[in-house]
Each structure stands twice: as C-alpha cells, then as structure tokens.
Amino acid sequence: MTNTPHPQCALELKSVRKNFGQSEIIRNTSLQVTGGERIAIIGPNGAGKSTLFNLISGRFQPTSGDILLKGESITRLKPYQINRRGLSRSFQITNIFHRLSVYENLRCAALWSLGYRYSFWQRLDGLKDAHQRAEQVLEQIGLQRRHSSIAGVLTYAEQRALEIGITIAGGADVILLDEPTAGMSRSESDAAVELIRKVSTGKTLLMVEHDMSVVFGLADRIAVLVYGELIACDIPANIRSNPAVQEAYLGGADASLSPARER
Known part of the structure; x- marks a missing residue:
C-alpha cells in the first residue's frame, strides 16, 4: 500500500x-x-x-x-x-498592526514572499514589486479609500477585510x-462572503x-x-x-x- x-x-x-x-x-x-x-x-x-x-x-x-x-x-x-x-491563516481575533496604515500592513505581508529579508540598507519606498502587490490586494479587498488610514481606526468589518488581505498578500495558495x-451584521457578512469568494478564486x-x-x-x-x-x-x-x-x-x-x- x-x-x-x-x-x-x-x-x-x-x-x-x-x-x-x-x-x-x-x-x-x-x-x-x-x-x-x-x-x-x-x-x-x-x-x-x-x-x-x-x-x-x-x-x-x-x-x-x-x-x-x-x-x-x-x-x-x-x-x-x-x-x-x-499556507496562511487568519484568526478568530483580528490580528493586524493597529498602528500602521492599511497599505503598510499589506506591504509588510508581501515582503517575505517576494524574497526580501531583514535589512537596514534597503528603503521600503524603493521596493516596487512589494508596492504593486500591496496595491493589488488593497483593490481586491475594496479598501482603496482607506489606503493611508491607520488600521486601528477601521470599522470591525474593515479590519476583518484587512486581515483577509494580509492573509493573501504573502502569496499563499492554501x-x-x-x-x-464572526461578529458581523447580515449585510457585513454578505459582503465578506463575496470578498472571500473573490480572493480565494484559484486558491485552496x-x-x-x-x-x-x-x-x-x-x-x-x-x-x-x-x-x-x-x-x-x-x-x-x-x-x-x-x-x-x-x-x-x-x-x-x-x-x-x-x-x-x-x-
């Protein structure tokens, strides 16, 4: 066998x-x-x-x-x-960087999967592929207007959307x-379902x-x-x-x- x-x-x-x-x-x-x-x-x-x-x-x-x-x-x-x-995972309790902007949260998630390691000599502003990945995910999760907002001030539903964005920004396919x-109203839940369906297309x-x-x-x-x-x-x-x-x-x-x- x-x-x-x-x-x-x-x-x-x-x-x-x-x-x-x-x-x-x-x-x-x-x-x-x-x-x-x-x-x-x-x-x-x-x-x-x-x-x-x-x-x-x-x-x-x-x-x-x-x-x-x-x-x-x-x-x-x-x-x-x-x-x-x-393989990437989200949690029951929202797990984001509350003091960073929405964009910065997504860029942080993208860095390692793009081959960047800890370095004091590289400026983040010059990493075009990380910028493009963050912007792409930002559009996918529908938070473009929140680009520069501090993550900690987002609504609960927006924070959950951001966490899903962080989960996929690293390029995971599982x-x-x-x-x-959890904790969402019916309208928020319906929107989350559509978001999950969209971002999980082609993924496991x-x-x-x-x-x-x-x-x-x-x-x-x-x-x-x-x-x-x-x-x-x-x-x-x-x-x-x-x-x-x-x-x-x-x-x-x-x-x-x-x-x-x-x-």
Whole structure:
C-alpha cells in the first residue's frame, strides 16, 4: 500500500490525533483537500475546530499522525516555516498592526514572499514589486479609500477585510480562515462572503465558520467535526440531509441544517 498523496491534494491530514494530558481533543482525523477546493469545517462548540487549525498551521504539534502540504510533511515545522511553504491563516481575533496604515500592513505581508529579508540598507519606498502587490490586494479587498488610514481606526468589518488581505498578500495558495464573519451584521457578512469568494478564486480554502448561510454559500464540501472526530465530509446537499450530522450537530434526527439556523 503506497503512502503517495493524491497528485492534486493541496492539504492532507493522515490519522491526526492531539492529546492535552489525558484529554483527547482530536481523534484519528483524516482529510484530503484538493487544490482549488473550498471546505468549511462545522461542529458544535468544543468540537476541536480551532485545535485542528492550530495543528495545521503549526501552533500545536500532533500527538500522532501526519499533516502534508502539497505532498510534503509539515508536522514538525514551525508556523513561519509553514507560512513560507504557501499556507496562511487568519484568526478568530483580528490580528493586524493597529498602528500602521492599511497599505503598510499589506506591504509588510508581501515582503517575505517576494524574497526580501531583514535589512537596514534597503528603503521600503524603493521596493516596487512589494508596492504593486500591496496595491493589488488593497483593490481586491475594496479598501482603496482607506489606503493611508491607520488600521486601528477601521470599522470591525474593515479590519476583518484587512486581515483577509494580509492573509493573501504573502502569496499563499492554501488559506485558512477562522470564523471570518464572526461578529458581523447580515449585510457585513454578505459582503465578506463575496470578498472571500473573490480572493480565494484559484486558491485552496479551509474555513471554520458557524454561520450556516456562509457555509452553504461558499463551501464545495462541508466537514463535520464532533468531539474531535470527523463524522462526515461531503457536498452541502448531502450534509444537510445526513441523519448522523443532524443528530450530532443539532441534537435531533428531525432537525434540518438550514442556512438560516445560526445567526
């Protein structure tokens, strides 16, 4: 039996487990994400969704199992090393440079991927490719009018858009978004969905999200995590009608996974 990954597999989890002391948080989880695919991870509170993201992004190391990015193991790598291999992550809590401008946030994110390292001898103003990358992402996320605004004064929705911009400015082709619409109004959430759809085109997206309208509006497949175990991963229509998912996620076999249930 070969361990060679599927040639189109951008991200693969192989029998991943994570224990904290005697508590098993992630239980023998395996998942394959095809290049260019959008997968949403759903599950009740305490299911282990954030822990799973922390394992993939390198904040935690698995107790056992392996995680592969484009066919190569990243299980023992540090977060910055994983990022340099093309995986970028946003967080539940907005993670930006509050005292820098919107443009400066995006330029900082672009520098390393363009080959620039720490140097006291280079002026940032002369780095045309970094400038072009920042301007391009600024347009993608719709914050051109906020170009010179200090990031800390942006609205919450604008800060979340900026964080998504930072996530993609480094050129990553595998993107992890952790509850990207949390705390948003319906109109803000709808705008965020369109932004995510636009910026993730041609990229691989793995997303943790509680808003079912966002999940069903964006995901090619939905993975359901319950008590650290992946109980299903399928297209949205099949997940909606799956009795095991209804029972585990909503607490009753007669419940339905309606896009409007969680808001």
